Amino acid sequence: xxxxxxxxxxxxxxxxxxxxxxxxxxxxxxxxxxxxxxxxxxxxxxxxxxxxxxxxxxxxxxxxxxxxxxxxxxxxxxxxxxxxxxxxxxxxxxxxxxxxxxxxxxxxxxxxx
Amino acid sequence: xxxxxxxxxxxxxxxxxxxxxxxxxxxxxxxxxxxxxxxxxxxxxxxxxxxxxxxxxxxxxxxxxxxxxxxxxxxxxxxxxxxxxxxxxxxxxxxxxxxxxxxxxxxxxxxxxx
Numbered sequence: 001x002x003x004x005x006x007x008x009x010x011x012x013x014x015x016x017x018x019x020x021x022x023x024x025x026x027x028x029x030x031x032x033x034x035x036x037x038x039x040x041x042x043x044x045x046x047x048x049x050x051x052x053x054x055x056x057x058x059x060x061x062x063x064x065x066x067x068x069x070x071x072x073x074x075x076x077x078x079x080x081x082x083x084x085x086x087x088x089x090x091x092x093x094x095x096x097x098x099x100x101x102x103x104x105x106x107x108x109x110x111x112x113x
Numbered sequence: 114x115x116x117x118x119x120x121x122x123x124x125x126x127x128x129x130x131x132x133x134x135x136x137x138x139x140x141x142x143x144x145x146x147x148x149x150x151x152x153x154x155x156x157x158x159x160x161x162x163x164x165x166x167x168x169x170x171x172x173x174x175x176x177x178x179x180x181x182x183x184x185x186x187x188x189x190x191x192x193x194x195x196x197x198x199x200x201x202x203x204x205x206x207x208x209x210x211x212x213x214x215x216x217x218x219x220x221x222x223x224x225x226x227x
Contacts, residue, residue, distance in 0.1 A: 006155075033213050045203065047215035091155060095213045099144060099163060100171060105155035 003027060004094050006104035013082050014112050021077040021107045023092030029053075033095040034068070034075045039106070040088040048090075051075060082111045115140045117219035119204050125225045126194055134189045134222050136204030143209035145187035146171070146216065147179065149200040156203065162187055163209050194226040 005024045013019045025034065036048040049059065051068050059066045063080045079086050092104045117138045126132055138145065146161035148171075158171030162181040176198055178190040187206075191198060201223050205216035 009153075035213075035215070043201075043221055045205075045216075045218040047217075050213070050215060052212065093156075098169070099161065099209065099213050100169070101146065101148075101156075101158050101161075101213075101216075102172070103148075103156040103158075105153060 003102040004092055004104035006090075006092055006107050008107045009105070010108045010110070012110045012112060015084060016081050018078060018080050019082050019109065019111075021079075021090050021092075021109065023075045023077065023104060025073050025075065025092070025094045025102075027073075027094060027096060029096050031097060035093040035095065035101075036066070036075075036077050037091045037093065037103075038088045039091065040085075045091075048077075079109075082109075084111050084113050087111045115217070117204055117206055117217050119202075119219040119222050121222060122220060123223050125227065127227055128195055129193050132191050132194060132224075134191075134202060134204075134224070136187045136189065136219060137185050138187075138204075138206040138217070139185065140206060140217065141184065142206035142217070143184070144214075144216075145181065145204065145206045147177070147187070147189050148203045148205065149173065149198075150203060150221075151200050159189070159202075194224075196226050198224065199226050200224060 032053045034051045038046045065078045067076045089106045094102045143164045147159040148156040157173045160179040162168045204219040207216040208214040
């Protein structure tokens with residue numbers, strides 16, 4: 001059963017628009033971690049954020065913000081005032097005890113200039 | 114420079130011909146892992162290792178072998194590759210403490226099995 005769902009396969013926005021990437025996860029564990037990674041067209045994977053299941057505070061880092069809601073099992077990622085350099089595939093991942101990683105299928109974001 | 118290296122970066126081979134993809138990290142990380150990336154399927158974990166001589170199956174271990182004899186190296190072995198193993202493979206490493214740390218990924222190995 002899929003543990004991480006990124007329902008948005010592809011999203012296109014015009015530069016300077018805000019965009020939210022959805023991530024819904026599934027687990028019965030009470031302790032778990034959630035990550036977001038970015039994969040630009042060059043192919044490397046870039047770590048963006050880690051969140052544990054006990055910390056529901058939202059986080060903001062520049063134009064990036066994350067909204068973690070345990071009640072809906074979601075960990076959504078918002079880019080404010082998008083830029084062309086934000087064009088990439090974004091992956092959400094769930095890590096359970098034992099350090100096994102479960103990645104979502106990714107959301108491909110295209111920012112149109 | 115802290116990095117994860119993979120070799121080769123590109124490989125075209127034929128069905129049944131054994132191959133090894135090497136992975137090495139210079140950060141003294143305990144945790145290492147292999148993933149495959151396929152269109153529409155995201156990244157799927159093949160095997161991971163919490164430390165030397167400790168390996169565990171991920172989500173899709175069938176058809177793969179790994180070994181962890183040294184801390185820095187974690188080779189991926191395909192004993193008898195098949196076309197359905199055509200994929201983009203990533204190696205990753207991280208610290209292994211009481212919480213999972215960010216993984217550093219290698220540049221990827223694009224494997225084609227004909």
